[in-house]
Amino acid sequence: MCMTTCLQHAVANPVAYQFMEVTDVLAIIGGSGAGKTTLLDSVALEPRPGRRAGQVLLNGQELDATLFRSSCAYVAQSDACAPSLTVRETLQFAASLYQGRATRAERAKGVQHLLEECGLDACHDVKVGDDLVIRGVSGGQRRRVSLAVELLKRPSVLVLDEPTSGLDSKAAEAIVELLTGIALANNLAALCTIHQPSSYVFQQFDRLLVLAKGRVCYFGKADAALQHFQDIGFPSPSGVNPAEFMIRITNADFAEEGQVARICDAWDAACREAQPSLSGVLTSGPPQAAPRASARKQVGKLFLRAVRSNLRNPIAFAGRAALTALLVSFVCVAYLGARKRNQENVLNYLWAVMWVQQLPAFLCIGAVPNFAREHRCFRKEVKNGLYHPLSHLLADMLVNVPIWFLLAAAAILPSNLILDTPLIHSPELWLLLAAYIGFNDTFAQLCGSLGTGSPLGIMVFLMQTILNMIFNGTLLAHQSEVPWMLRWLFYARP
Template sequence: MGNPSPLNASSTPDLERNDSGHFLMNETVRKFSWQGLTVTVKDRETKKARDLINDISGDVQHGELVALMGPSGCGKTTLLNVLARRAASAGAKVLGESYVNDAQMGSRNFQRVTSYVEQEDVLIGSLTVQETLKFAADLSLPSSVSKRERMDRIRTLLEAFGIQNQANTLVGTPIRKGISGGQKRRVSVASQLITNPKILFLDEPTSGLDSTASFEVMSYAKELARANNLLIIASIHQPSTTTFNLFDKLLLLSAGKTCYFGAISAVDSYFSDIGYPIPAQTNPAEFILDTVSSDFANSKEEDRVGVIQTAWANSNEAKLLERQVSERVCSTEKSVNKASAEEETRSGTISITIALLHRSFVKSYRDVIAYGIRIAMYLGLAIMMGTVWLRLHPSQDYIQPFINAIFFGSAFMSFMAVAYVPAFLEDRATFTKERANGLYGVTPFMVSNFLIGLPYLFLISLLFSIVSYWLSNFQPTAEAFFTWVMWIFLDLVAAESLVVLMTSIFPNFVISLALVAFANGLWMSVGGFMVTQKILNPFWKYVFHYIDYQAYVFQGMMVNEFSKRNYSCGADCRCMWATDLEDQCLIRGTGVLESYGYPTGRTGKWVGILLGIIAGYRVLGWIALYLRRS
């Protein structure tokens, strides 16, 4: 990849106005400043208050690109989150103020003029580059922006970031190769610029990239900032000399305190003045990071860091910065809290839900991991079940195999829903990023996730049933077949809802996978097949059996098979189940049901309970996502 060509105003999006000429805010963001930012948490070991960042101030003008640097654990990400008004840390106390155009801005309006690009590229790999920007526009732009204007913005951003030739290329999945790492970073940034923000926060935008790709990404960011008066603050770790020199300002942290804030061009002279000159032919970023690092330092080197922090606190530059910010804020009484008409007409819940449904649909038919592999898995299970329990006869010797097949079909269909865990984790990560940027809340995500799965789960249920039901020779009527399909479908919907609940609470692949598997094992144990509900231990019966969705599926399928079917007792007429048809050498199927304690005529009730369990899982998942911000 070559170096990016310079951007100009005619080839980049106008970040001051949208394409229809409406200002996103009543005022242009000319400057962004903060004063006395301090984040305090309680230390887990000492139980005493500890500052993650301490008394940080800064001032950035429009068109500037600011580097936020420091050794690992110095508080870069914490400060970036505080500046972006995101959660700093669990249980943290935040002090200090930030100002836009020397005035405080309400959180809602602040969110509308800012965007945040995560350290990891949270992109949907089965979408193309252009589709990624298109769905970003659908989810974030107000309804007043027409389809043509949206496409103009997308085309302009593709050209501005030099990815127009990759517009129709997939981002990339573990199975299908897509665009390069540097191009992914540009797509991530471009997708956040679709709303024309005034302030952009980048968390480690060059993480995982080589020096050439890092320079490329930051070059595009710098030219974009200059051409459009955009304010960009980027945390960055150990950039190359060429990448470091792209920045206009540097905010250097160590142990949560400021070591330097000012122009990049003045870094050399400042550190020379305080006794730490940067050697010739040395990467200045690497040198100053080593100088302020205390990770593996002895007491002398720790004293050095303290000296540098004290030198900054007593410097004329620090005093001038504090005075300028204080004087400007005190002399300003205006506030930037009025939203324009365009902001008030942002896309509603229904429009956002439709956009999410559309995006999920595109992903689902392209991403074989989401449903393609699962369909193949279930078809394999159907063939195995149908051939193991092949051509069962309506006689008493086959009654137990019929029951075993019913249990296997219902229990293992739901157990195999664990395959949905990775797909939902990807969707959840995308939701977390987009929610943090204020695009939408929990409800559109949960509704779209539920609706998009229904047709695929029904298709799986139908295909599985067509193969297994007729091979095993269950009750050969259309009514019984479609009732079986209904129970399999509800079983899968409940199982997938359980996955959504567990993964919403524990967004970790191994943990959520283990918990879903454990829960399904529990439901198998208390569902009524292993131990009938008539003799099941009262604790397991009253605590777990009645909330076990597999129990209702199993007994519903049992009633479907045995309520209207009779079975022969064999040549010697020794019937294993005593029913009113024993004198005819037959077993009435209801006798089998009575041995399990299953009444007939309650299908509607069981379906209602099952729907309630499904709704309960989804509501609890909604609550988990609502309460959990990451």
């Protein structure tokens, strides 16, 4: 499948488009299936199926992942921030990594200025939240937090996917007004997709790109768009929202047959007459991002953020440890007769040991939906160059390894007390159980990164847990009696 966007169309004709200049804000509009998201994902280097055609140039240099991390920033449609941090703490964390070589006073001053500029000073001590576990700030405020975080990077180009999605008309107007003001004040170029902007929002844009069926219907100054459509025989009725009018006449699903093709062909002809040899580029100011923080500082800041998140979200660890101890205690009480060391209780004792092992590992299933949310934040922060993936891995291990040992202790202590198990091998059992919990917790994180949601990840995690229970040597004790094609599972399981 070939990418049908204005980039491909430009190369094929061959006419391309200079998307924006410094301080310009470009709006990309069009009906459903017009190619807005495909084009934006191409500019933002988001992974998509199919084959890409054409080039995206930034100041004459082909845009790749390295150049994007150094000079650009991407704000996705869904806000991805650490929900347990306050607004100020979120900006301070970003400033400490984006502007790692600046002094603390300089970063604090920049954060305070951005809080005031983005209208977030009144809620600076409120948690960002996620509207699931933590309520936090409102949707419009959370959107402004996401924007403010990337502004701390001081990018040359800011790419936004539906920045007004889910907001009321006034909140959407405030977001776009903030965006245009910041673009002018910070000497950056911004491009964004907009779904059905109001007339007030439309007036804020410098440039406009109208797409239909992957082709360009209009590209140029936003205030000159209606005149172009009038010149090609599509005048706008008075009193109608300009954006609504253009989306209406270029929507291939509802327009008259051939109308969209005529509009696109008219634009192609106008381009060939006016500028027959344009090169498709993004033009912005010189890269202005501050030097990033060192790897050591990245690990330290990520470690502190993870610790703070766990302390402020008791369900993350304390609730899980309490539930582990409670479930293990309940099962051990059910197998209380296994305290008697005789032949009749051998099987019961074996089953009790298996449940002590499996229950704390099974509770790792809670990490699947939790990491599905964290993974979106991780992808956004790494993509924008906030920190290196290895820094996140090291910080995550520093936080989680002690937790694995504490969860193992929460399972072993009740079993020792209730079942009177021998203490001589407790250190070895503690180490093995902590390693097994760590494996399941890590596998749950992997499942949480599958697709865009957690149902598939939960099913995969459950399948893995069931296989572990079957082939752990308790339910199937004799390997020779298992069909040969399944015997490898005795060795593959942890």
